[in-house]
Amino acid sequence: MRFSQAFIPTLKETPAEAEVVSHQLMLRAGMIRKLASGVYTWLPLGLRTLRKVERIVREEMDAAGARELLMPGVQPAELWQESGRWEHYGRELLRFKDRHDHDFCLAPTHEEVITDLIRHEVRSYRDMPLNLYQFQTKFRDEVRPRFGVMRSREFIMKDGYSFDPDDESSAASYQAMHQAYSAIFKRLGLNFAVVEADSGAIGGSFSHEFMVLADTGEDAIASCSCGWAANFEKAQVAPPRGEAPQAAAEVVRVDTPGAHTVEEVAAFLKVSPAQVAKTLVYLADGKPVAAMVRGDRQLNEIKLKNLIGATALELAPASVIQEVSGGPVGFTGPVGLNIPVYADQELYAAEALVVGANQGDAHLTGVHLGRDVAGATKADLRIIEPGDPCPRCGKEPTFARGIEVGHIFRLGTKYSQAMGAEYLDAEGQSRPIIMGCYGIGVTRIVAAAIEQGHDDWGIIFPLAIAPYSVAVLPLAIDGEVMETATKLYDDLSAAGVDVLMDDRDLRPGVKFKDADLIGIPLRVVVGAKGLKEGAVELKHRLSGDVDMVPVAEAATRLAQMVRRGGGRSL
Template identity: 55%
Template sequence: MRMSQLYAPTLREVPAEAEIKSHQYMLRAGLMRKSTAGIYAYLPLGQRVLQKVQQIVREEMNAEGGQELLLPILQPAELWKETGRWEDYGEEMFKVKDRHKRDFCLGPTHEEIITALIRSDVRSYKQLPLLLYQIQNKYRDEIRPRFGVIRGREFVMKDLYSFDQDEDSLERSYQRMYNAYERIFRRCGLDTVPVEADSGAIGGDTSHEFMVLADSGEAAIVHCPACGYAANVEKAPCPEVPIEEGERHSSEEVHTPSVGTIEEVCSFLSVEPQQCIKTILYMADGKPLAVLVRGDHTLNELKLQKELQCSELEMADSHTIAEITGAPVGFAGPLNLPIPIMADYAAAAVTDAVVGANKEDYHVRHVSIPKDCSLWKTADLRECQEGDPCPRCGAGLDTARGTEVGQVFKLGTKYSTPLQATFLDQNGKERPLLMGCYGIGVSRTMAAIIEQHCDEDGIIWPVSTAPYSVTIVPVNYKDEKQRAAADELYTRLEDSGIDVLLDDRLERPGVKFKDADLIGFPYRVTIGPKSLQENKVELTHRASKAVELVDIGEVVDLLLSKLASEQPLT
């Protein structure tokens, strides 16, 4: 490809809307443009990268026996109603109506549609295991699209669905995918960490997320430096805390005028946050409930929801809080509350606590939660945090942030049962299929690669995902000698199968160098007047900035070997 023909509009200035590097560079390097919030058009360079990532995904999926197919994006509501997810997915689903007023959605994922597809055609254990996948656009009406393509409303995703006859077989499918994911991300040049994860709206029991560690990441994870355990904070369990016999104080009400938050209470009463108890009121399936968490802890709604087994859970509004506690927000407490009280293990063990008094501008101190409160139940309800004991080995956990690029789930029969996807086993007995699903956010992966591979000048593509591996930059394309050398080298590189871009623009060299660095081609061949007299060209490695003078006749072979050695083997 010739740069003069390529539609790659680069920007000198950083678009105001882009906060993080990957977003800025994707816009500046001309990889994509925004259409509307969370929706992007991919320009030729971006599309090439996307295709490279997809190709890696394809190869690894195929290597594990996956078969690619293409599924509808526009999906009928009926299927989603059968699994209950028409409601469960809620506001996040793009819903549309056709001219007959029938309900459809733009598929946020494809479990329903693929299960419905295979249920009529898969009848026997002899057809199993079956691994089917698709790479296509998915739609989620995110509350807040963010970070460019990292959290878009339209995005490219690969999903593979596995169908097995028993748990052992499902476990094998799961392992194959897990291993394939490690290979895929390695080939993309990504450093990922697999973490134990909650399965959220997709469902199922076992799940791992593949995280790219980044400060800009939206997910918080904990990991153990001692044994290697790693999990999403939503998932990591916190231990039960033994209740110790503390010194018995008699509780007393204290006047705490307009002292609402934990910080205010602590400084006002000179106590530590560990001694304060947050009383949070929730509505679970319409019924009120109070939850106690220690002041230095964060409630984990996922854990709470699981413990309650409710389908709808939301914090009570200020009106409800006032009605139940008799006090404005900020003064709720567990004493004499007319609703069930659940306590996190750690909160339930506090024997000298400060709690809200259910009375405006009053708190109560020296409260023993185990003795003075009538708790309905105690459970693990808080988010794991730095320093908490590792659930496997007990060592102190570290925290980090990450962007999720892939997730694998064992779904079991969550979809096959309601959708009646069954097969006949060896004994002629009808059984539901055991399913797994395995997603990779392809467009998000592209952004994650940039996050991990960039510097002040721009992107530094790994060879495996670079839009072009090599760019040829003649310092002055008007100069006949340089032009002839550039053209010839361009042809030879193309002939040898290298993705090469010739910057034949009549721009000044600085402009071309800047663009080359910004777009991030792994190698740049500079053809300049001085070295050309000795039949040499400069070969610059984008990542290391190392420059070597190479005999023009040897460039192709040298590049071929360099490119090959940089592609991670599988």
């Protein structure tokens, strides 16, 4: 492609609307433009990268035996009412009425539609295993869309669904997708981690997130050299080592006037915050429960929710706290509390703890959970922290930040039971189909790749998803320079390399800047000076390395580099 004909409207200034670097660079590189809040147009350059991502995902899904189909974006309310999500999905589900006053929604996900398809098309265990996927434009009416295409309202997802007759087959389908996803992110040229994620009621290891590592990532993740990795907020915490100690002191009520926070109480009583236990009152599906963690730790609400098996979990209001504890907010403690108490396992490693006394300006000291709160449930309830050992091997994990770009999940029979998707087994028995679902945020991957790969000059794309693999920059647009550049451009194109030749009548500096900005991995400068030596200048965008290459060898050598780096013509 010649730059003059490519419609790549680059910008010199960083638009004020963009907060994160990928959003800034995608606007500046002429990859996207905003139409409305969380709604973007993909310009030709951005679309090229999007299509390359899509192709790699498609090839690996096909290779894993999944079959592509295309489901509608506009969906009838009836199906969502059957699954129960019409009521429970919340306002991210955009609902509307058609001209005949029938209720519809704009799909944020496709479990209902695929389950409806399958209940009509799958009859026997012989029809499975089956794995179907699509690339589809989704809409989620986010309350606060932000970061460009990283968290937009309209976006493209690859969503796939597996259908199996039994747990063993379903586990194999899950495993095949785990492998396919790993192959996909490897081929995309991204540095990524696979982490255990919350799998809710299903449990076990049937939920993994695929995270592109980037310092700017929204999620913190922990990973260990033993292979264990998990989303920071969901990571299992290893139980404390050694035997739990006996009680070491009597329980004593002490006045703690003016001390509200853990730090204030600890300072007042001259103990460390680790010796203080926080007691938080929640409403779990409307019923009050208490949860305890050490004063210097953070409660992991997802763990608490899963432990209780609750659908909704929220902090209780002051009135409820007063009612169940008899004391004001900030002084709740487990002793004498008549609601279920869930205590983090680590608290049992303490001989004596400071807890709230369930009355204002007072705490109890010398509390030993085993002795004084015998009815409490001991569990892993806190968020992992630097210093915690790996829950699998005991070594110290490393912590990093990441952007979630894929999520695989075992659905079990949630939708097949709600919607009557059954099959006949070998004995002629009707059974619910076991489902899995597998998502990749295709548009998001483009932004994540840029969060991972950029410098002060612009984007650094991996070869596999760069909009063009090679930029040819003639320093003049006529004479021998342009002739040599054109020949190189033609030779590279003929060799199946995606090449962008900057034929614009502009100063070289502008061309250099644009090539760096839009992230082309390999740049060839053709200039009169080099040609005197029969050479062109080859620069690697990532390493910054510069080579002089004989003109006659340039096309062959570049084509080889592109092929080796996983670059393919769109």
